Amino acid sequence: MSTSEFRHIGGHQPRKEDARLLTGKGRYIDDIFVDNALHACFIRSPHAHARILSIDTTAAQAMPGVVAVVTGKDLQQWTTRHSMAPPIDGLHPMEMDTLPISKVRFQGDPVACVVAIDRYLAEDAAEQVQVEYEPLPSVTNLWRALEPDAPLVDESLPSNLLSHQKAVHGDVAGAMGSAFRIVESTFSQHRQTHLPIETRGCIAQWDQGRGHLLFQVGTQVPHPYRTTLATRLRLKETQVTIDSPDVGGAFGQKIALYREELTVAALAIQLKRPVRWREDRMENLLAAAQSREDHCRTRAAVDAEGRVLALELEMVEDFGAYSFYPGNYLARVVAMILTGPYRIHHYSYDVQVVLSNKTGNAPMRAPMAITSWVMDGTMDAIARSLDLDPMDVRRVNMLTREEMPFTMPTGEVLADVTPCETMEGALRAIDYSAFRERQSKAREEGRLLGLGLCNVVESTTYGSKFYKAAGILGSGHEAAWVRIEPSGEVSAAVGLGASGQGYETSLANAVADGLGVSPGCVKLHLGHTDIAPYGMGSRGARGGTAGGGALYLCAQVARQAVLDIACCMLGTGHAEQLRLMDGRIQNKLAHAWADTPLTLADIARTAYLDPLALPPGMKPGLEFHTTYEPPPMTYSNSSHACVLEIDPLSGAIRFERYIVAEDCGTVLNQFVVEGQQHGAIAMGLSGALYEHVEYDEITGQNLSGSLADYLVATACELPRFELLPMHTPNRQTPGGMKGMAEGGVMGAIGAVTNAINDALSFLGVVADCQPLTPMYIRELLRNSRHSTFTKVQP
Incomplete structure (x- = not known):
C-alpha cells in the first residue's frame, strides 16, 4: 500500500x-489497590562518598507496625550482583551490590530499607536507623575525576576513567595541515534529570503456591526488564510477570531495573506479602537517574569559504557513580552521528567517560542531545571566524538530496533525509533577509536581537546492526x-x-x-x-x-x-x-x-x-x-529557527518566534506527532535555559534537591511553536515511517543557544555553557568589548 x-x-x-x-x-501504580500490602522506605546516605562502618536497625525494628529492616548484607543473600561487563575495547567492567555494603558513592545512595504496614510508619522508622559513616573525599567535577590523584569512585577500577574510545576516519592530519584556518569551539552541557510527573514506584506480589512474582511497575521496556529482574532474583522468566499500567512520564528514566525495585521484589518473596514503594519528589531528584553532563571541543579545518575539510571531536562525559548502562553507550552515539547533515569526509573523535560521586546516568530523551548544537554551533563559529554569513556556511557544507544515500565518516548511512529543504523552509518562514535588516536597526537602538538556526538529523530506529557496529549490547x-x-x-x-x-x-x-x-x-x-x-x-x-x-x-x-x-x-x-x-x-x-x-x-x-x-x-x-528487524538506523530531520531578544540590563531573554520545519516520514497520527514535537521542544528549551542538577564541589551535596532549586519552564516561559510539516517517506521501512520524538530536544538546545550567540556576536563573546541563565548572559555582556553594553551597571 x-x-x-x-x-x-x-x-x-x-x-x-x-x-x-x-x-x-487512568490506572497508575498508586491507583492499584492491593490488600494487605506492606510499604517500603529507603534510608539514604547523607554523604557523597563514605565508608559504611555500621548499621544499627534495633530501634527501628522495635517500632510497632514495622515488619522488617534489611541492609545490603541481607539483599546479598537473596539477589545476584549487577554486572555491566560487555566486551568492548576501552570500557572497564563494573559491578554493584543491590544495596551498598561497604561504601556509598553519592548523596542519596540507599543503604537500608524499612518495611512497615503503612508508608507513614515506614518513614518514621527509617529515621531511627542509625548508620555510622567514615566520610571520604568526593569528586564531583569531571576534570578533577580525570586527575591521577582523584578519589576513586569505584575502587575495583584503576582510575575514574570508565571508558575511553577514539577513532580516526580519513586523512584528518593531512586536511588539518592544508587548511586555510583551524576553528576551535567548546560546548558544555550541564547535568539534568528526567523529572517525570509520576516518580518511580512499584508493587511486588509473590504467589507462594505457584512460585510466581507479579511485579507492577512503570517501565518503558517490559520484557527486557522481566529478563533482568528474573535473573537478579535467581528465578525463571516464566516465574515473573511484568505489568506496566499507565505511566506518568519516563523520558529514559524508567528503562533500567533500579536497586530499590529489586529490593522491593526480593522483600515480597522473603516476607510472602505484597510490598509496594513510591519515591517522593526529593528522592527522585536526589537518587533517580540523571543525564546530559558533557563537555565537547571541536577543531574544524576549513577553507576560505567555510567548507569543512576535517573535524576533530574531543568529548568528556560525567557518568555518575554507578553503571546501569555500558559506559560508552550515551557518548558513543554522539560521536558516531555527530557530522549529521554536513558533508564531512575526514573526522576523528576521542571520547572519555568518567565516574563521579553523583547519581548514575541513564538515557534521557535525546541522549545525543548535544550533537546538533555542537555541529551547528561549529558552523556559527566558522562564520564568525571568517566573517561569513552563518547560513552561507551551512549551505556550502550541507548534503543535498542528490547525494543520498551518504555514508558518514563513521560508516553510518544517511538516507531519505531532506536537510536542505527543511533549512530553506525554516528560513523562508522566518524571512531571513528581513530579519537581518531588523537586527541591524535594533543594534543601533541598543537592542539585542538574535536568530539561531539548528539543523537536526535525529537517529531514531536503532536496529541490531547499529548496536553491533557501535560495540553496544542490544537488539533492535x-x-x-x-x-x-x-x-x-x-x-x-x-x-x-x-x-x-x-x-x-x-x-x-x-x-x-x-x-x-x-x-x-x-x-x-x-x-x-x-x-x-x-x-x-x-x-x-x-x-x-x-x-x-x-x-x-x-x-x-x-x-x-x-x-x-x-x-x-x-x-x-x-x-x-x-x-x-x-x-x-x-x-x-x-x-x-x-x-x-x-x-x-x-x-x-x-x-x-x-x-x-x-x-x-x-x-x-x-x-x-x-x-x-528495522534497518541499522533510520533518521528523520528538522530545522529549528529561533528569534529572541536579550534584555541588556538583566540578561533575560524574550522569545519572538520559534519555527520548526520537520521531515519525520510517514506520520501515523498528526495529532500525536504534533504533541511529541511540542513536548520535545519544551523539554529542550527548559533544559537549556533553566534545569540544572548542581553539586557542591567540596562536599558533593546535591544543591538542587527540590523544585524550588531545580527550575523547570512552564507554558508562561515558552514561545508559541510554529510547525511546518515537510514529510517525505523512508523507502526502507513499512509504510515509510522514520520515527521522531527526540529531535525537538536536539534542535531546541542548539537553536536557542545559537540565537543568543547571534545576538551577542558583534560584542566578541560566546555563550558556550548551559544553562543560559540571565546571570550568565549578563556576565558575558559585562565582559564584552562594546562600550554601549559594558557601561550598563550590573
Whole structure:
C-alpha cells in the first residue's frame, strides 16, 4: 500500500487514551489497590562518598507496625550482583551490590530499607536507623575525576576513567595541515534529570503456591526488564510477570531495573506479602537517574569559504557513580552521528567517560542531545571566524538530496533525509533577509536581537546492526501480534512500553490500514509480558518505526488470510481481486470496487466456528505473529529557527518566534506527532535555559534537591511553536515511517543557544555553557568589548 492509499495513517484523530487520562480514570501504580500490602522506605546516605562502618536497625525494628529492616548484607543473600561487563575495547567492567555494603558513592545512595504496614510508619522508622559513616573525599567535577590523584569512585577500577574510545576516519592530519584556518569551539552541557510527573514506584506480589512474582511497575521496556529482574532474583522468566499500567512520564528514566525495585521484589518473596514503594519528589531528584553532563571541543579545518575539510571531536562525559548502562553507550552515539547533515569526509573523535560521586546516568530523551548544537554551533563559529554569513556556511557544507544515500565518516548511512529543504523552509518562514535588516536597526537602538538556526538529523530506529557496529549490547527488533476476534473486533499487541506517547491511537492506525478496518475496531494491549510478545520496548524514537512497522506488517499478514478465506467463501478465483475496506470485503468489478455481502465478522465467525469451511490446509482461528528487524538506523530531520531578544540590563531573554520545519516520514497520527514535537521542544528549551542538577564541589551535596532549586519552564516561559510539516517517506521501512520524538530536544538546545550567540556576536563573546541563565548572559555582556553594553551597571 502506498502512502497515498492510507485511510487512517496520517490522520488527525484525537488520542484514545485521553478519555480516561483527562477524566481521572487512568490506572497508575498508586491507583492499584492491593490488600494487605506492606510499604517500603529507603534510608539514604547523607554523604557523597563514605565508608559504611555500621548499621544499627534495633530501634527501628522495635517500632510497632514495622515488619522488617534489611541492609545490603541481607539483599546479598537473596539477589545476584549487577554486572555491566560487555566486551568492548576501552570500557572497564563494573559491578554493584543491590544495596551498598561497604561504601556509598553519592548523596542519596540507599543503604537500608524499612518495611512497615503503612508508608507513614515506614518513614518514621527509617529515621531511627542509625548508620555510622567514615566520610571520604568526593569528586564531583569531571576534570578533577580525570586527575591521577582523584578519589576513586569505584575502587575495583584503576582510575575514574570508565571508558575511553577514539577513532580516526580519513586523512584528518593531512586536511588539518592544508587548511586555510583551524576553528576551535567548546560546548558544555550541564547535568539534568528526567523529572517525570509520576516518580518511580512499584508493587511486588509473590504467589507462594505457584512460585510466581507479579511485579507492577512503570517501565518503558517490559520484557527486557522481566529478563533482568528474573535473573537478579535467581528465578525463571516464566516465574515473573511484568505489568506496566499507565505511566506518568519516563523520558529514559524508567528503562533500567533500579536497586530499590529489586529490593522491593526480593522483600515480597522473603516476607510472602505484597510490598509496594513510591519515591517522593526529593528522592527522585536526589537518587533517580540523571543525564546530559558533557563537555565537547571541536577543531574544524576549513577553507576560505567555510567548507569543512576535517573535524576533530574531543568529548568528556560525567557518568555518575554507578553503571546501569555500558559506559560508552550515551557518548558513543554522539560521536558516531555527530557530522549529521554536513558533508564531512575526514573526522576523528576521542571520547572519555568518567565516574563521579553523583547519581548514575541513564538515557534521557535525546541522549545525543548535544550533537546538533555542537555541529551547528561549529558552523556559527566558522562564520564568525571568517566573517561569513552563518547560513552561507551551512549551505556550502550541507548534503543535498542528490547525494543520498551518504555514508558518514563513521560508516553510518544517511538516507531519505531532506536537510536542505527543511533549512530553506525554516528560513523562508522566518524571512531571513528581513530579519537581518531588523537586527541591524535594533543594534543601533541598543537592542539585542538574535536568530539561531539548528539543523537536526535525529537517529531514531536503532536496529541490531547499529548496536553491533557501535560495540553496544542490544537488539533492535520488535515483535507484534494481531488477533481478529470471532466478532470481527481486532486485538493487537506489541512489545513497547507506553509512557505517554499516544501509542493506543497512533499504533491503532498502523493496524487499521494494514488490515483494512477502522481504528475504532482496534484494541492495543501494551505493557503486560504475559500478553504482549517479547519486544525491546520504548527507547529512543523507535516506537513508530519499529513498533508501528511490526504491527503494520503483521496486520498485512492477517489481511491476506482474511482475503484467502473470503475468496473461498465467495467462490471467486483470485484473492487479488478482493480487498478489505473498513471491515467489509469488496470485489473489483471493471475499474471500481463494490461491496460484497461478506464482512470481517462473517469471516471471523467462519474461521473460529466453522473451520471445515476454510480453504484447504488453513488452520482455524485468526491470530498472527510477526517480528520485524528495522534497518541499522533510520533518521528523520528538522530545522529549528529561533528569534529572541536579550534584555541588556538583566540578561533575560524574550522569545519572538520559534519555527520548526520537520521531515519525520510517514506520520501515523498528526495529532500525536504534533504533541511529541511540542513536548520535545519544551523539554529542550527548559533544559537549556533553566534545569540544572548542581553539586557542591567540596562536599558533593546535591544543591538542587527540590523544585524550588531545580527550575523547570512552564507554558508562561515558552514561545508559541510554529510547525511546518515537510514529510517525505523512508523507502526502507513499512509504510515509510522514520520515527521522531527526540529531535525537538536536539534542535531546541542548539537553536536557542545559537540565537543568543547571534545576538551577542558583534560584542566578541560566546555563550558556550548551559544553562543560559540571565546571570550568565549578563556576565558575558559585562565582559564584552562594546562600550554601549559594558557601561550598563550590573
